[in-house]
Amino acid sequence: MLKQIRRFRYQILVFLAVLGPGFITANVDNDSGGIFTYSAAGARFGYLPLWTLLPITLALIVTQEMCSRMGAVTGKGLSDLIREEFGLRVTFVIMTLLVLANMTNVMAEFAGIASSLELFHISRYISVPLSAVAVWFLVVKGNYKSVEKIFLFGCLLYVTYIISGFLVRPDWKAAAINSVEPQLMLDKDYVYMLIGMVGTTIAPWMQFYLQSAVVEKGITAKEYAASRLEVIVGCIMTDVVAFFIIVACAGAIWSIHPRDIGSAAEAALGLKPFGQYAFLLFSAGLFNASIFAACILPLSTAYTVCEGLGFESGVNRRISEAPVFYFLYTLLIVAGAGVILIPNFPLVRMILLSQVLNGALLPFVLIYMVLLINKKDLMGVWTNPRWFNLVAWVTVVVMIGLTLALVGITVRGT
């Protein structure tokens, strides 16, 4: 009995010890772009899109689980593995695309910071430079442990969306029914919206970030059970947040008059009639999500590229020891924040471009992932079981199909 209690206590401790990578990655998935997509879906189609969240969560779990397993078993990052198994040229092409895609992603995050703080009447010429400097210092001057704690705290702040969802007093019955009952319509806009939701869910950078974070944290195959649980809980929590964003916008905007919205900030304004708090929480959530992603994206990109191409990396190194790492990190922040301050910068174009780049990159990353995880000499007994491979390949094929469709629509739309 005593032994069982001790065993249980040990398991909880292990879970807490591995807490971090999966939670953070899944939550950053709800960045400013994600929030916009979910808000737009709710504002235009109400509760109808909710059913997609279930398959999205599954797809997210399947891909994230593979990355964290690879990280725990091999002790190497995804870009390391791609480099070792598929050579430098492939790695170089993937890394170049990743830097470009993530640079436009960072721009979107800083745009999110600017627009969310403009709701509080703070000029972007103040908010954006300050945030950029804060982000740079947080990571360069902090160490991994303390930075991770701040990030985990950032994850908690997503609760603001859940509260604002309640404040709007949506139609819970409709929400519950639509969550489990697929609603298919051959309406063009509806199909676009569904693809958009799925397309923003699984981004290439997440796979790299998660695997590196698992390695950095020193999680081993032995602790893997706890780590997998963490990934699953993180993915579910992410989509719970997405659920509340959709519900809030459905209740506040769609139920009054369905319409298209142009930005997440517009969605926040739409919540205003339901009280100052709903509006405040929604806007604060947008700021939190944007700055959170603005911290992680440049860092993750710099890590991934340096790992893959064999440059020194890591925030525990001095600038002179890891020049490429700091150069990339700084470049992404400066470029990402800088363009937001340029008047008339074609930001929407850039964000569309980032979707296209992500879409071009994702098939490679996902296919390499499934190939790598099935290598016996790398993974030993931890390769995919056959049923999981089936699930993985179906997920990969569906994800690739939808992403390419999204790219096609994006390109044609512009």
Add this chain to the structure above:
Amino acid sequence: MAGEYLYFTELVGMPVFDLKHRRIGRVRDAAIVPVVDASRVDRVLVGGGESWLTIRYDQIRSIALGEGIALSDEQLTPYHEDEFMLRIGRDLLDQQIIDVTGRKVVRVNDLTFEIRNDGERDTLAMLEVDIGIRSIFRRVMEHTLPPRWIRRLQEAIPPNSIKWDFCNVLEPDPLRRLRLNISYEKLERMHPADLADIVEELSHAEREAIFESIDSEAAAEALTEVDPKMQASILEALEPEKAADIVEEMDPDEAADALAELEEETSEEILEEMESEPKTDVQELLEYEEDTAGGMMNTDFVSLPEDALTADATAAIEGAEELLETLNTLFLVDAEGRPTASIPLARLFVARPGARLKELAAETLITAPADEKQHRITELFDKYNLLTLPVVDEEGKLAGVITADDVISVLRNG
């Protein structure tokens, strides 16, 4: 011609000609056989039609960039997997190796050979491992432009290479390590802190391989410098006997800290394998809570009876060889083992011969009980400018000492 060099990227794809100057295929890979020669390329593997052929180094007449490889003997054998062969393209390129002089882990982008002519034939000798941007450029451009163009274009980029002699190849499989004549002896001569930094960057398997094969003393010193969580995972992965050998060599306080991180079963297994003397020391220390004076202290110290003379002190120090590098204070204890005075080591040198140690004592003796909290200990060190603080058990007996380096670790990790 001496001093002619060739890159591995140029070697791969080079045409091979037989005695009548007919082309028989292109180079696919090359291999060294370290048990025979650590740097000479012993085999060149040629893809001719379906299967590969092996060319021994003494079957080659000449090797030249732009001309290819001309044979002097065309009795080639089909390629067989050979465990004594280190294949450059497969086992070295894109993999991580340790740069022993630069004390870091690097990834191999390319290799530079020297073409040596002994009058009869050309042989390739491994000269350098290329790691910087120049070699990335070469790899990315490989086979898209003529090699001489690439050589000219790359001149703008500064080279970055490591001498082959200073490289240590990593191989987790012990049997293969033996066959490839890979040893980690070079690592034993590194500073333990540098070795620890290197080890922290490797994957679990490589890490364990290093600790398994270097001698226990070097392993213990390096392990002391490694992050506590990683210490635990390394010790867990090693065979209990090997882990015990390493733990025996560690300072008892460090050993106890490392074992305390482990699951109870594993740490008991390791303790069982240990010799009795270090084992009791460690077991005693394990009794104390980690964040108390008892958990911080070390049981290695020099204590003498109250009436001891300077000559006794010299004799005692001579008998405590492993302490010589760090010892700075001696203690006098009464008949019950309670500390009565501390003697700064330097005072021994200026004492008149035959003096009593008591006369050399520092004015006040500061001690701490074993259950004193960690933060109080750091306060004491700060307040009294201590180098060494004696710790006493419930009965007031001298149980161990805390040294300044223990306090520094606490402050850094807190």
